[in-house]
Amino acid sequence: MITRDLDAFLALARDTAPDFGPGTARAAFLVAPDGFAHAVESASDNRYMAAAAAFEPGLAMQQHRALHAALSRQLPTVCFAGDAGTPDAVFPNNVFASARADARSGGAFAPRLVIGRMRHPVRRRxxxxxxxxxxxxxxxxxxxxxxxxxxxxxxxxGALVIDRARGLGYCGLSERCDAAGAALMHEAFGLRATLAFDLAPGEYHANVVLAVLAGRAVLACPEGFAVPAVAQAIARLYPHAALLSAAERDAFAGNAIALAPGTVSMSATAACALRPGTRRMLEAAGFATCQVDLSAIEAAGGSLRCCVAEVF
Known part of the structure; x- marks a missing residue:
């Protein structure tokens, strides 16, 4: 089922068991920030991106190496070379993702690499x-x-936040993903149900305002949703949830990821912005926090989760 009907989605999701597949990835890959630079096309609809003068390619490369090392301590992580012709390639999760259907999910397809359609030509490369x-x-x-x-x-x-344990998708519609694109992704990942909703004006990706962590916790910023009640309803589906403030969102706290069952990874900027209640929720959910300084990379309008393409 893919729907914009919140009540219909909730009726199904409340009774969905976490038996669709593993809640965390078995490996991950990154793309190095070679050629890291301000991309004019991407900046046109990404309010989080800094001006060109704020980009520091050398520091971005140094921080990215530290990210690779930090993630490699959690799960196998490979890094592909970047390309000066693709200045946004440091965020590969928008372009490449993977899906694996096993007997528990009822799926019948082999492990697959999914390749997305990007809005801007600079990213289609x-x-x-x-x-x-x-x-x-x-x-x-x-x-x-x-x-x-x-x-x-x-x-x-970027547009589709997936609860891999339950086979549920949360798709934020914007210029970066239309309704037809949402339906294509729902089918590509073989999901049980996907809720499509409008992002608030000025938001470009759902994964900046929403994170589902290992199928048992959620971070959601109501101000990032066109209808804040949608974020609140999603949060109520999980035993552990925190509603992020606008300040936490702007520091990329919503752009977090659980790559191991007991660890949530986020940037140092995000970790420093967490309110005490958000920290307590993560601790109660059994997560230690892995933080990495990505200040130079965040100039490009994304943070840690955007840098990580999961391998399921």
Whole structure:
């Protein structure tokens, strides 16, 4: 089911067991910030992006190496080279994602690499990378589902926040993902149910205002939703939840990820902005916090979660 009807979605989601698949990834990959620079096209609808003068490529590379090291201590993490022709490639989760359907989910497809359709031409170049496609095909043995050549924007796990344990999707509609793109992603990931909702004006991706952590906790900023009650309703589905303030959102606290069952990873900026109640919720949910200084990378309008493409 994919729907904009909140009540219909909640009726299904409340009774959905966490038996769809693992709540956290088995590996991850990054793309190095080679050629890291201000992308004019991306800046046109990303209010979090800094001015060109604020970009520090050398510092971004240093911080990205520290991120790679930190994540490698949690799960196998590989890093592909960047490209000066793709200045936003440091955020590969918008372009590449993976799906795995097992017997518990009722799915019938082999592990697959999903390739998204980006709104801006500067980012569509990333989808053509043969090294990433080849690694999944030849090394990991994944099938390929290419959505990059169809006309509907669907920026994968930037627009679509997935509860992998329950097979539930939360898709924020904006210029970066339209309703048809949401439907394509729902099918591509083989989800049980997806709730589509409008993001608030000025928001570009759902994963800046919403994070589902290992299927048992949620961070949500109501101000990032066109209808704040949607964020509140999503939060009530989980045993542990925190509603983020606008200040926490602006510091990228919503752009967090659980790559291991007991750890939530976020940038140092995000971790410093957490209110005491948010910290207590994460502790009660059993999460230790891994924080990495990504201040230079955050100039490009994304943070830690945006840097991580999960491998399921």
């Amino acid at each position: 990333e989808a053509a990378r043969q090294d990433i496609r080849g690694w999944f095909r030849e090394v990991a043995g994944y099938a390929e589902l290419d959505l990059s050549t169809q006309p509907h924007a669907c920026e994968l796990t």
